[in-house]
Amino acid sequence: MDHHPVRLLVQDDLRRSRATVFFRLILAIPHYIWIVLFTIGAIVAVVIGWFAALATGRLPQGLHGFLGRYVRYTTHLGAYLFMVANPYPPFSGDESYPIDLELPAPAPQSRLRVLFRLPLAIPALVLGGALTGGGTFLLSRTGKNRTTQYSASGLLTAVAVLGWFASLVRGSMPSGLRDAGAYAIGYRAQGAAYFFLLTDAYPNSDPTAMLAGVDRPPVHPVHLVGEADDLRRSRVTVFFRLVLAIPLLLWLVLWAIVAWLAAIVQWFATLFTGTPAAGIHRFHSRFVRYAFHVNAFLYLTANPFPGFSGEAGRYPIDIELPGPERQNRWTVFFRIVLVIPAAIVSGALNTATVAAAVLMWFAALARGSAPWGLRNLSAYAIRYGAQLNAYLLFVTGAYPHASPLEGGAAATPEPDALA
Numbered sequence: 001m002d003h004h005p006v007r008l009l010v011q012d013d014l015r016r017s018r019a020t021v022f023f024r025l026i027l028a029i030p031h032y033i034w035i036v037l038f039t040i041g042a043i044v045a046v047v048i049g050w051f052a053a054l055a056t057g058r059l060p061q062g063l064h065g066f067l068g069r070y071v072r073y074t075t076h077l078g079a080y081l082f083m084v085a086n087p088y089p090p091f092s093g094d095e096s097y098p099i100d101l102e103l104p105a106p107a108p109q110s111r112l113r114v115l116f117r118l119p120l121a122i123p124a125l126v127l128g129g130a131l132t133g134g135g136t137f138l139l140s141r142t143g144k145n146r147t148t149q150y151s152a153s154g155l156l157t158a159v160a161v162l163g164w165f166a167s168l169v170r171g172s173m174p175s176g177l178r179d180a181g182a183y184a185i186g187y188r189a190q191g192a193a194y195f196f197l198l199t200d201a202y203p204n205s206d207p208t209a210m211l212a213g214v215d216r217p218p219v220h221p222v223h224l225v226g227e228a229d230d231l232r233r234s235r236v237t238v239f240f241r242l243v244l245a246i247p248l249l250l251w252l253v254l255w256a257i258v259a260w261l262a263a264i265v266q267w268f269a270t271l272f273t274g275t276p277a278a279g280i281h282r283f284h285s286r287f288v289r290y291a292f293h294v295n296a297f298l299y300l301t302a303n304p305f306p307g308f309s310g311e312a313g314r315y316p317i318d319i320e321l322p323g324p325e326r327q328n329r330w331t332v333f334f335r336i337v338l339v340i341p342a343a344i345v346s347g348a349l350n351t352a353t354v355a356a357a358v359l360m361w362f363a364a365l366a367r368g369s370a371p372w373g374l375r376n377l378s379a380y381a382i383r384y385g386a387q388l389n390a391y392l393l394f395v396t397g398a399y400p401h402a403s404p405l406e407g408g409a410a411a412t413p414e415p416d417a418l419a
Contacts, residue, residue, distance in 0.1 A: 004204045005104035006193045008186035010214050012079075012098040014175060016086050016167035024081065024164070027088065031077050034091055042070040046196050053114045059197045064106045067196045069093035072101050075189045078132075082156050083163035083173055084181040099182060101189055109200040117197065123359050124191040124203045127374075130355035131184040133157035156184040158348035159402075162341050176402035179214055180345070183404045186210045205356070205373035207380050207404030219407030221322040221396045222288075222387045224379060230316060231375060233303050233364040241298065241361070244305065248294045251308050259287045259393065266394045270332045276394045281324045284393040286310035288386055292319050295382040299357040300364060301375055317379060319386050327397035339392050342400045346388045349381040356381075380404045 020027060049063040059067075073093030079085035085098040113120060133154030159181035163173050187210060190203035204210065237244060262280050269277040290310030296302040302317045312318060331338060356374045363371050387400035401407075 004190060004209065005199045005201050006190045006203075007102035008182065008189065008210055008213075009100040009102055010098070010182050010211065011100070012085050012173075012178060012182075014172045014178060016083070016171060016173050018168055018171055020086070020088070021083065021164060021167045024083070028077070028081055031080075031089070031091070035074070035077060038070055038073060038093075042067060042196065045070075049197050050114065050117070053109060053197055054111055057111055058108050059106055061106055064198060068103045068193075068198055071189060071192045071196060071198060072097075072103065074192065075099065075101050075185060078156075078185050078188070079182075082160040082181050082185070083167060084159070084178055084185060086173075099185060101193075103193065104199050107200070109197070113200060114197065117195065120202075121191065121195045124194060127205060127352065127355050127359065128188045128191040128203070129154070130352040131155050132188050154184065155345070155348045155352055156181055156188075158344050159184070162344060174402070176217060177345075179211060179217075179403035179405060182214070183207050183210050205371075206376045208376060208406075209373070211403075211405055214405065216405045217401050217403045217407055220387060220401050221320075221398050222383075222390045222400075223320050223407055224317065224383050225320050226318045227316045230303075231369040231372060233300065233368060233370050235365055235368055237303065237305070238300065238361060238364045241300065245294070245298045248297065248306065248308070252291060252294050255287055255290065259284060263393050267332065267335070270327055270394050271329055274326050274329060276324045276327070278324050281395060284395050285321045285390075288321065288389045288393065288395055289319060291389060292382060292386040295385060296379075299353050299378050299382065300360040300370055301378040301382060319383065321390060322396050325397065327394065331397060332394065335392065335394070338399075339388065342384075342388050342391065342402075345400070345402050346381075346385050349384055353378055353381040377404075 045063050045066050049059050049067065052063065053059050070093060073089075073091070076085075076089035076093065076097040076099065079097065079099035080087075080089045087098065089097060131154050133156055159177045163177045163181070166172075166174050166177065187203055187205060190201075193199050194201070194203055262283060266276055266280045266284070269280070287310060289312060290306075290308070293302075293306035293310065293315045296315065296317050297304075297306050302315060304316065306315050312321075356378045360370050360374045360378070363369075363374070383406075384400055384402065387396075387398075390396045391398070391400055
């Protein structure tokens with residue numbers, strides 16, 4: 001992947017002040033007022049800058065500097081509000097901060113892309129909204145008492161809620177949650193820089209590229225394997241993907257019913273012996289792998305029809321699963337409670353996965369291939385879902401790691417940490 005001109009800089013040391021964490025929303029009140037005023041100025045500036053860029057082919061230096069400070073300021077404030085950084089952010093947007101941006105200098109831009117900047121930015125804004133947090137919609141029918149409510153929580157929202165509790169208890173932010181939040185903030189910043197005409201480069205949704213300067217977590221026992229470079233997609237199977245997935249989903253539901261019943265037996269076996277029963281472990285491993293294959297096919301992370309067996313090595317993108325190993329009986333006993341934070345993260349990632357799949361669907365129909373960044377975002381989400389299933393079904397005692405980065409060192413993750 002080419003280097004994106006808007007680069008996320010992560011210098012955070014994970015330490016958090018419990019006092020400022022507890023009162024964070026109150027401490028940020030002056031920023032709420034300032035960001036409203038700053039945003040009004042930024043909207044006026046980008047309208048003027050749009051006409052200037054159409055006329056001259058570049059954003060004027062003064063407007064570029066002002067809008068650059070605005071994008072950096074919103075990045076600093078977002079990092080502070082969502083627990084991704086600790087220090088109180090400056091109001092200027094031009095001072096260094098633990099979560100910061102490297103912005104490009106003014107450069108020539110395509111007038112055609114400037115002219116259509118708003119419609120071109122819509123896919124990035126949609127994905128950015130899915131990553132940072134959605135809203136709540138309430139639908140009602142006149143004269144009837146029926147209401148339908150839908151709410152969507154983005155990854156950044158989940159990071160903030162879980163990070164708030166974790167930071168109060170530990171005095172530090174779990175690295176996985178910090179990495180996930182930094183990724184969401186970085187993508188939003190690239191989208192804002194594109195929308196505000198600071199760069200002609202489209203936002204890059206690849207988590208690995210976004211967090212290029214961040215240390216990788218230890219290798220998780222449940223990790224991705226397989227061929228990463230094949231982005232080819234059959235337009236026919238892409239168009240009919242939901243229809244083709246119906247038998248896979250039906251089999252997944254039937255298999256899940258048996259798997260959760262077997263999980264009860266496995267819970268008792270692991271609780272008493274300290275090690276999962278080998279036969280049930282093999283059964284659950286195939287189920288976890290099959291669910292991963294189905295999600296990879298459904299969300300366009302991979303192209304071939306996966307089959308119904310859940311066998312290892314049968315799919316281009318696969319997961320490595322551990323054999324039966326001893327697990328801490330306390331974490332086994334409270335597994336259904338301990339898994340709740342990971343389930344919240346997984347649910348938030350599902351929102352981004354759906355958005356990425358919709359965008360990939362259109363892109364694959366037009367190009368015959370999946371965009372690299374969207375495919376990698378989807379792979380991150382379904383990998384985390386597989387780690388969640390493996391933990392819940394006692395396939396592994398290692399807690400899912402929320403970092404978008406794959407493990408970079410041969411070490412065993414600390415069990416039951418939000419890492």
